[in-house]
Amino acid sequence: MKAIIIGAGIGGLTAAIALKNKGIEVEVYEQASEFKRLGAGISLWTNALRAFKEIGLEQKIINLGAEINSSKLLTYNGQELSAIPAAQFKEKFGFPSVVIHRGDLQEILVDALGAESIFLNKTFQAYHDNDGITVDFLDGTSARGDLLIAADGIHSKVRRQSFGDIPLKYAGATVFRGICQQDIPEVELGSCFETWGKNGRFGVFPMRNNEIYWYFTFKQPANNILKEEKRKSFVETNVSNWHQPIASIIRKTDMPDILQNDMFEIPALKTWYKNNLVLLGDAAHAMQPNLGQGAVMAIEDAIILADALAKHDDITTALEDYQSRRLARANKVQRLSKHLGPIGQINNPILSSLRNTIFKLIPNSFRMREFNWLFNFEI
Template identity: 30%
Template sequence: MDNLKAIVIGAGMGGLGSAIALKQAGYEVEIYDRVSELRPVGAGISLWSNGVKVLNRLGLGKEIAQIGGQMDVMQYCRHTGELISNIDLAPLVAEVGQRPYPVARADLQAMLMSVYPGEIKLGHTFIGLEQDDHSVTALFENGHTATGDVLVAADGVRSIARKYVLGEAVDPRYGGYVNWNGLVPMSDDLAPKNMWAIYVGEFKRASLMPVAGDRFYFFFDMPMSKESAATGGDIRDDLSRFFAGWADPVQTLIQRLDPKKTNRVLIHDVEPLNGLVRDRVALLGDAAHATCPDLGQGGCQALEDGFVLAHYLMTTNISVVDALKRYETERKERTSAIVTKARSRAEQIHGKDPIATQQWYDQLQHEKPSDVTDAIAKIILRGPMK
């Protein structure tokens, strides 16, 4: 498929990752995004080893290691502070062959933008597309059009392209909880600098993960009806109320965070889709499989998508349509399983069935650390990067 031209809609992690992979394959790429200024959604993200391996394959191993946090240990504590389990991640790294890296989203986006060799065309709101036997054309609100051989729709959880690909609208589903997230300076009164600290209880979570720059990425989870979640109050007041009586590091975190730089997000996912492609159009990332963040696989799956898409476009030469069908076959099974498992995990953590959540708390206390790392490894190793 010489001289292939790809139109990429969306300059998030999936769009940039796929654009870099396609550029490295020798294809012409144009990226469009509706925003006038690129700002990452959310403060941080956990990149498990499968996502890091894709970045390594793209030649970004050194760069991701520089912006990633050194996470050596996972530790679960009760919300009142008592230790539940301490999990050394070295066996996981040994099994899968790569460290995981929690990263600040702004650092990750800046890294991807710095290595993408082309222009990112901002201020272009994607409104639809047309295709024939030979090409596909993206239509934008400002009247601009862009024509290529393949269109990569990485346009997010509320994707415009998804309705076109499926022939029907599939709206995001509320995941049942609200998430607050941000960044704070590292300090020993919060957590050790090489630890992912997780406090659980009352169907809630508070968490700290190390990222580069001597910072922790933090998040809080609070189960809430969609009606109650629709409006939020003062962030510090809300968190102080929702997490009253929690352990001292959690109280310290609430007082130390910057409310103006803390994000409040209603968690949504998209149910597994019947298809991911339509002829020359491929859904990618959240447009294809937005997932609850409870497995830490959302960004990793977007990176896997881009790698697999470029792989089939580069290695099969029947047609673009054939390559995209191969992409769909490989990615649909993988991502549907992740979406389903992450939704189940979210419900288990956040008390949809209070008895099941209590059983999970009990399980945390009694399961072997190897059970935890083996479960994570299984998810990682089912991807395209062994």
């Protein structure tokens, strides 16, 4: 069997490694002309490390990432609402949670797969499912295989050809992501927090080498993407009365290191495959980032897809197995992520006060039980 993967993001590369480890021939096609250390940080919660163990990469990621020991929810003035027991997650579920730069994670995956399996500067044009899969690229070349895996993200061209135009739904907020590359004394490695305030949420995740990954989600209409030179001042203005060290982190972040993207999701799909085409990651279940599980779901997809293909000689049977093990779980995470966002951005002072009181009263034992289904997932 030979699999063709469109997209060399986290999900696509993880799938390629998992397939290669199972003895399945694989080729990855990526439209970018080179791999650059772009993007921001990514939190890989314990279920991600559990999945990476299946392909032997968990220790490399732990070594290069920063382990999360504590994660707190705070109000805009620094009042603690709750503490997520990240250290207890490690003890209970057997794996830590880490923060790592996306570029570093991508480098680990590329090295594990091998450059000979990756073809850059290849823009997908169309595919043909006739006695196998043939994929045509913009440069006039083509590739042939037995299975096509669409790992080309929320705007998947592969999905569009097979499933039609699926309208994206705007989540009602834009997100700014930044990397602060200066030391902030108040920020301790291993200690993360997310602050809830009017119209937005601000998260801080320290990484190694004195880097701090931060994000700011802000409620506003779609398609108001700011120019690079205006993003920093916009964020500073909207969190001007929020607790420290938020202002210091933004001030010490260089303008080119601040990205902005509107938050979109796709409707929950009822099927992820058609003939010898299968969806993976954001192409299948793009979700809001409020649970920090978007990339993690793609990683789980990749491991289970490879397992299903290795267990079944018939591709259709393998894809049915993959879907039966993944679709309901991913859709549940997508649904919970959608509901969590508005809770953190309540404007009404009475409702926000009520929310804060409720969160303070929730015991850690309850949170551990609530996270059990998410983190204790057997691959």
